[in-house]
Amino acid sequence: MxxxxxxxxxxxxxxxxVIDEYxxxxxxxxxxxxxxxxxxxxLYEYKTFGVLEGISPDICAKVYTDLEYRKEWDxxxxxxxxxxxxxxxxxxxNVNFPFPMYNRDYVFVRETKEFDLDGRHIWVVLGKSAPFESVRERSRTIRVDDFQQSMCMTSDGGSGTKALMHYYDNPKGMLPTWLINWAAKTGVPNFISDMKKHCEKYPEYLEKKSKKEKKSTGTA
Known part of the structure; x- marks a missing residue:
């Protein structure tokens, strides 16, 4: 891929x-x-980088890629x-957009790899749009077919995560400027805040999930 x-x-x-042209x-x-x-x-493509304090990179990577958990908090x-x-x-x-705009949906491939470089463990997650014949476009939903994202995470040397994200998509349609600016200026920081909060709650989520699975299978 x-x-x-x-x-x-x-x-x-x-x-x-690399932000020379940014x-x-x-x-x-x-x-x-x-x-x-x-x-x-x-449109614009974005690069976002900084530190998520108090969150280890292994938890950050798991939360970022756990789709079932994402549905619970996003x-x-x-x-x-x-x-x-x-x-x-x-x-x-499928992403909720404010009324009266149509939702956008994405069909994409994603791959995660881990590296040990210069004494650090690094997680890299890459994603991009891909055509799948089995997932048809829906009415009243706009298919985003020009999307790519990379997320790279490692320890900040303490208890936090140093991360860099490169992101671009073309949501199509006549989106108002205020929405685009909101998504970049407010939506991204809000997402980071939400992710940090739910990284802290992830061990609790896994424990509840494990208990639920054991109960459904009748195991102790």
Whole structure:
């Protein structure tokens, strides 16, 4: 799905983000957001980097990739699940948009790899749009077919997570400028805040899930 070089490039940017062609956009919660204008679409791609204090990178990586848990705390995730088409595993994600706009949905592939580099353990998660014949477009929902994201995480040297995210998508349609600005300036920091809070709750979630599974199977 992804080339080894893509994972290596993501790792390199943890310490030296490549932002020469980007402009500073906003900073919140120890996280800086930079953006670069894409003439082909008239939209921006973003790079976000900073530290999630008090959250270990292994928990951060698990929460970031746990779809079932994400559905419990992300109010914008209307539907989110994995599916198989042949030998390929895909992800379907339906995102709530404010009324009267149509929801957007994504069909994409994702891959996670772990590396040990320069004495550090690093998690890299890559995702991008992919065509799947078994997942048809729905009425009153706009399919986002130009999406890519990379997330790279490692220890900040203490009890926190140093992270860098590179993100771009084209949601199509005539979205108002206020919504785009809100998503970048407010939505991203809010997502980071929510994720930090639910990273702290993740061990409790896993314990409850384990008890529920044992009860359903009748095991002690």
């Amino acid at each position: 992804f080339e080894c070089q893509e994972f290596e490039d993501a790792c390199k940017e943890l310490d030296n983000p 402009e500073f956009f906003v900073e919140a919660m120890n996280v800086k957001i930079y953006r670069k204008y894409k003439e082909s679409s008239g 109010k914008y995730a209307k539907e989110l699940y994995e599916f198989k088409e042949g030998e390929v595993t895909g992800i379907y994600w």
